[in-house]
Structure formats: C-alpha cells, structure tokens
Amino acid sequence: MKSLDEFATGKLRSLAARSLLRTLQPTERLDGLWILRGGRRLLSFCCNDYLNLSQHPAVKAAAQAAVERYGAGAGASRLVTGNTPLLDELERRLAVLKGAEAACVFGSGYLANAGIIPTLVGENDLILVDELVHSCVWTGAKLAGAPVAVFRHNDLGHLAELLQARRRKHERCLIATDGVFSMDGDLAPVHDLAALAADHDAWLLTDDAHGIGVVGGGRGSSFIGGRKADVPLQMGTLSKAVGSYGGYLCAAAPVIDLIKSRSRTLVYSTGLPPASAGAALAALDLIEGDAALVARPVLKARLFTGLMGLPPADSPIVPVIIGDAAAALDAAKRLEADGFLVTAIRPPTVAPGTSRLRVTFTANHPEAEIERLAKALRAQGLGR
Numbered sequence: 001m002k003s004l005d006e007f008a009t010g011k012l013r014s015l016a017a018r019s020l021l022r023t024l025q026p027t028e029r030l031d032g033l034w035i036l037r038g039g040r041r042l043l044s045f046c047c048n049d050y051l052n053l054s055q056h057p058a059v060k061a062a063a064q065a066a067v068e069r070y071g072a073g074a075g076a077s078r079l080v081t082g083n084t085p086l087l088d089e090l091e092r093r094l095a096v097l098k099g100a101e102a103a104c105v106f107g108s109g110y111l112a113n114a115g116i117i118p119t120l121v122g123e124n125d126l127i128l129v130d131e132l133v134h135s136c137v138w139t140g141a142k143l144a145g146a147p148v149a150v151f152r153h154n155d156l157g158h159l160a161e162l163l164q165a166r167r168r169k170h171e172r173c174l175i176a177t178d179g180v181f182s183m184d185g186d187l188a189p190v191h192d193l194a195a196l197a198a199d200h201d202a203w204l205l206t207d208d209a210h211g212i213g214v215v216g217g218g219r220g221s222s223f224i225g226g227r228k229a230d231v232p233l234q235m236g237t238l239s240k241a242v243g244s245y246g247g248y249l250c251a252a253a254p255v256i257d258l259i260k261s262r263s264r265t266l267v268y269s270t271g272l273p274p275a276s277a278g279a280a281l282a283a284l285d286l287i288e289g290d291a292a293l294v295a296r297p298v299l300k301a302r303l304f305t306g307l308m309g310l311p312p313a314d315s316p317i318v319p320v321i322i323g324d325a326a327a328a329l330d331a332a333k334r335l336e337a338d339g340f341l342v343t344a345i346r347p348p349t350v351a352p353g354t355s356r357l358r359v360t361f362t363a364n365h366p367e368a369e370i371e372r373l374a375k376a377l378r379a380q381g382l383g384r
C-alpha cells in the first residue's frame with residue numbers, strides 16, 4: 001500500500017504546485033441562486049440550473065410523488081426491473097420535444113455518451129470530434145476503439161477536409177460536437193454540420209447538455225433559427241436546465257432500440273431513480289409551457305456581456321478568460337470576498353493558458369446583482 005499512497009501524494013503535490021489541485025467544498029444551495037459555503041451566503045453565478053427548476057415547487061413535488069409511488073431507487077437495470085412507467089413517459093416527452101421518433105434515458109449525460117458512441121462505431125470506423133467537445137464524448141470515443149480525428153473548433157472547412165481525406169477508408173463515420181459549448185458558451189453551426197455530415201454519409205451527434213431548455217425555444221440547438229436541423233443523434237442531459245438528473249438520446253426508433261439492447265452503460269447500470277424521472281417530467285411541462293422563462297437566461301447573459309463590453313452571449317454561459325490558473329483562482333477568490341460564487345475553470349477542463357471564470361446566468365438572477373458582478377469584475381481589470 002505504501003507505493004500507492006506515495007503515488008497519490010506525489011501527484012497531489014505536483015497538482016498543487018501548478019495551481020491545479022481541486023477540492024470539494026460543502027455547499028448548500030438555498031434557492032438555486034444563493035448558496036451557503038463556509039458559513040457565508042454567496043450569490044452563485046456558476047450553476048447550470050439555468051431555469052432554477054431544481055428548486056421549483058412543482059418539480060420538487062413531482063420528485064416527492066415519484067418517491068412515494070415508486071420508491072427511492074430503481075432497484076435494477078432498466079432491462080430487469082428498473083424501468084418505471086415514468087421513464088417510458090419521459091422518453092415519449094423528450095422525443096416529442098426534440099422532434100425525434102424515439103428516445104432513451106440513461107443514468108446521466110456522461111453515461112449516455114459513454115454508451116451511445118461505442119454502440120454505433122468500432123475499430124473499423126472513424127470518429128471526428130470538435131476540439132472543444134465535452135469529456136464524455138472523448139470517453140465514448142475511447143471506448144469505441146475507433147480512430148479519432150479532431151477538427152478545429154467550429155471549423156467546417158477543416159471538417160470537410162478531414163472527411164474528404166479519410167471518410168472513404170472507413171465503413172461508418174460519426175461526427176460529434178457540443179450544441180452549446182460548455183466552457184465557452186458559443187453555439188455549434190448545427191445546420192451546416194448536419195448538411196456536411198449528410199453529404200459524406202456521416203452520422204452527426206450533438207451533445208446538447210447546455211442547449212435543452214435555453215436555446216431554440218427550449219428545444220435545443222437543433223432548433224435555433226426556427227427550423228429544425230436534421231441531426232440523427234440528439235444527446236443531452238436532464239441535469240442542467242431541466243433541473244433534475246439523467247441523460248438522454250433522441251433518435252430514430254431502430255437506433256433507440258439498438259441502444260436499449262446493446263449500450264453497456266444502459267444495460268449494465270441501474271435505472272434512473274424515479275424521483276429524477278418525475279422531476280424531469282414536471283420540468284418539461286414548465287419548459288414547454290413558458291416561452292418567457294426559457295428566454296430569460298440568455299437575456300440575462302446578454303445584459304452581462306453588454307456591461308462587460310463582450311460579444312453578445314448566445315447562451316447562458318459567458319467565459320471571462322484570464323489565462324493563468326493561479327490568476328483565475330485569485331480572481332474567483334476576490335469575487336467571493338464581494339459575495340459572489342464564480343468557480344475558476346482550469347486545465348485540463350480547458351486548454352492550458354485559457355483558465356477562466358465561467359459565468360452562468362439563470363432566469364431568476366436579479367439585474368441589479370448582474371450589474372454588481374460586472375462592476376466587481378471590471379474593478380479587477382477584467383472585461384473590455
């Protein structure tokens with residue numbers, strides 16, 4: 001055991017020396033905006049609960065009702081006894097929202113991509129990924145065992161070059177991108193990607209973890225601009241704007257049937273707890289029924305980008321790039337002294353030299369507090 005402890009201690013020391021050590025902080029989320037940490041009340045600008053639905057009375061009541069009726073846990077894999085009726089209903093609702101034939105709900109967004117990708121492609125195939133795609137897409141690609149080629153962020157020309165040079169040599173080809181990029185908040189050119197993929201008989205997967213509920217009228221990045229992009233694999237999570245937990249894929253019926261039969265992270269993992277499914281269903285009611293609510297996070301983000309002299313936000317996520325990891329930690333600490341919680345994002349989550357404050361906006365953030373945050377950041381010399 002000694003060598004194991006020594007290994008861990010050495011690694012920790014090296015991470016700390018580079019300002020890359022991460023630690024968990026006990027945090028009590030009070031109402032979705034305010035949190036308690038270290039005995040202090042702070043206003044959070046780093047939560048992905050974009051519509052504050054994790055704290056909505058109807059969403060919490062639905063979770064409680066699901067526990068009462070179906071229990072606290074699913075009890076087994078969905079293919080054994082863990083498939084509560086709530087999950088079938090949730091899949092039906094997700095498919096309708098996303099304009100797809102069918103859907104499959106997973107235990108989390110991370111599990112979804114770790115399961116979907118290896119079910120569809122293998123070592124004789126090709127995977128093309130945007131360089132800024134989320135970690136779980138990389139995990140899925142690794143598990144698939146297919147060669148992976150990386151295209152420059154949102155660069156359709158580069159993707160076309162790679163397809164031209166390499167597509168022919170492989171039986172199947174998957175292109176994967178975030179719909180809304182999690183650390184930059186910008187949008188993928190989903191319509192153009194869909195057209196390019198179709199031209200090369202490649203399958204486009206969009207990870208819309210940060211798109212559902214907040215862009216495309218709440219239907220996600222495939223619906224931006226009011227016309228649906230032909231994305232055959234719309235993946236996402238229920239853990240952000242939907243305010244609950246769990247992941248999903250919306251796709252054609254045979255694709256979903258295959259995923260349900262063969263995806264290892266679905267077959268060999270316990271079904272989503274009933275409370276999460278119940279909460280997600282109630283949240284979908286709110287997302288579908290309240291266009292003004294859905295629009296608010298991006299409007300709040302735009303107020304902030306205007307105040308900071310940054311390009312107008314496309315999503316509720318606005319990066320304030322600092323560069324150095326230690327400087328980003330210091331900036332976050334100074335904001336905390338001003339009463340704000342904005343976590344510093346450092347490598348390997350983002351590229352070295354691009355450490356940042358990732359500021360996220362929710363429907364309920366008061367405008368006066370957004371103004372106060374912008375002022376505090378400008379006082380630190382950040383923004384234009």
Ligand SMILES: Cc1ncc(COP(=O)(O)O)c(C=O)c1O
Pocket residue numbers: 108109110111134136178182207209210237238239246247
């Ligand atoms: C783009 C993206 N995809 C997938 C995930 C994973 O989703 P989940 O938290 O449901 O595992 C996240 C973040 O958590 C994400 O930001």
